[in-house]
Amino acid sequence: MNKIYTPAIFLLFSLLSCKKETPPTPPPLEVPIVRVLQQDVKLESEFTGQTYGQSDIQINPRVDGVILSLNFKEGGLVHKGQLLYTIDPLPFHNKVTEAEGRLAEMQARLAKTKSDYEMMEPLVKTNAISQREFIGAKAAYNASQASINAATANVRNSKIELSYCNIVAPISGLIGISKVRVGDYVRPGPASVLNTVSDLGDVRVRFTMSEQEFLRIFREMSKKDSDLKSEAKSISILLSDGTPYPETGKISFADRQIDPATGAVTFEASFANPQQLIRPGQYVKIHVVTDIHKDAIIIPQRSVIEMQGITQVYVLGANNKVEMKEVKLGPAFKDSYIVTDGLTASDKIALGGTSQLKSGNIIAPQTKEWAPGKAIN
Known part of the structure; x- marks a missing residue:
């Protein structure tokens, strides 16, 4: 019986083995491919700045007294010469009255001494009076004239102090x-600030730059053929919510010295503020062009593979074959890198993003359009 089944089993296995087929070759891996770009790149440095009005003028009292009225709407627009505060003028009216009374007294004294002097002048010539009496009358007349000048100045000063009771907008x-x-007592002094008026037609932005960055930019701008001379003067800002401010500013000046405490130099830039969107005291991000690379080779950051300090990319070659190639990277530009060595403008590279991609693979390239700072379609 065993002899009967053995050939049959052998035949069955033979038939099954004949039905096995070679598995099909998997399709090439689809990989997004982008072209290396070559273009001029303007690199920007970011600094934190604070905003100021074109003019920020503090309102200080120039006389002491009680505030009687506030004649403006807080947070509103005021015009130059507009009445803002009123200080109780009664004490200063009294001073004016006293000064005017003193002046009248001095004028009466002047009239008497003048009359005495003029009366004695012909008498002294005939020796009707002594020379001593005449000299005394002349001295009294001169003293009265000086007293008139002092009293007049006192009246003028009292009226000026009275005018300071009405505090007006300087701009x-x-x-x-x-x-x-109303009802608060105020007095003159730098610490006594009533309010501040800001001219917001233009605004100023101050920011600091490290001494090393300043020296590098200064040396670059000093070159005869530097393209940075015009670019570095024009700056842009980002508001606190991350949105760009629509107006472009220009650097007005740099401070005369490097701050020894921080090792930084302060710059100031001016911006138009037609909608009064910027108010004094805001913090903004300053973007300044600090370097320019002509005809730079740039690639997306996501195409770069870093292993043990070595940066590489997959380069598409003939017959859709990719090879890993080492590259040297320069500074970052938006979401890309500047490549200083290893690629040419005609190269195409893989975006990567999959562990299945290996050097030597034959792929199905999916060409994508890209630009720095924009999403890759």
Whole structure:
């Protein structure tokens, strides 16, 4: 019986083995491919800056007294010469009255001494009076004239102090929240600030730059053929919510010295502010062009593979075969890198993103369009 089944089993296995087929070759891996770009690249440095009005003028009292009235809307626009605060003028009216009374007294004295002097002048010539009496009358007349000058100045000063009871806007602009209210007592002094008026037609932005960065930019701009001379003067800003400010500014000046405490130099730039979107005290991001690379080779950052400090990319070759190639990278530009060595403008590279891609693979390239800072389609 075993002899009967053995040939049959052998025949069955033979038939099964004949049905096995070679597995089909998997299709080439689809990999997104981009072209290496060559273009001029303007590299920007970012700094933190603070905004100021074109003019930020503090309102200080010039006489002491009680605030009687506030004659403006806080946070609103005021015009040059507009009445802002009124200080109780009664004490200063009294001073004016006293000064005017003193002046009248001096004028009466002047009239008497003048009359005495003029009366004695012909008498001294005939020796009707002594020379001593005449000299005394002349001295009294001169003293009265000097007293008139002093009294007149006192009246003028008293009237000026009275005028300081009406505090007016020194410029047209936006006024802030008042630091005093009706009934508060104020006095002159740098610490006694009533309010601040800001001219927001233009705004100023101050920011600091490290000494090393300043020296590098200065040396680059000093070159005869430097393209940075015009570019570095034009700057842009980002607001606190990350949106770009629509107006472009220009650097007005740099401070005369490097701050020894921070090792930085302060710059100031001016911006137009037609919509008064920027207010004093805001913090913004300053973008300044600090370097220019002509005809730079740039590639997307996501195409770069870094292993043990070596940066590489997959380069598409003949017959859709990719080979890994080492490259040297320069500074970053938006979401790309500047390549200083290893690629040419005619190269095409893989975006990567898959561990299945290996050097020597034959792929199905999927060409993508890209530009720095824009999503790859």
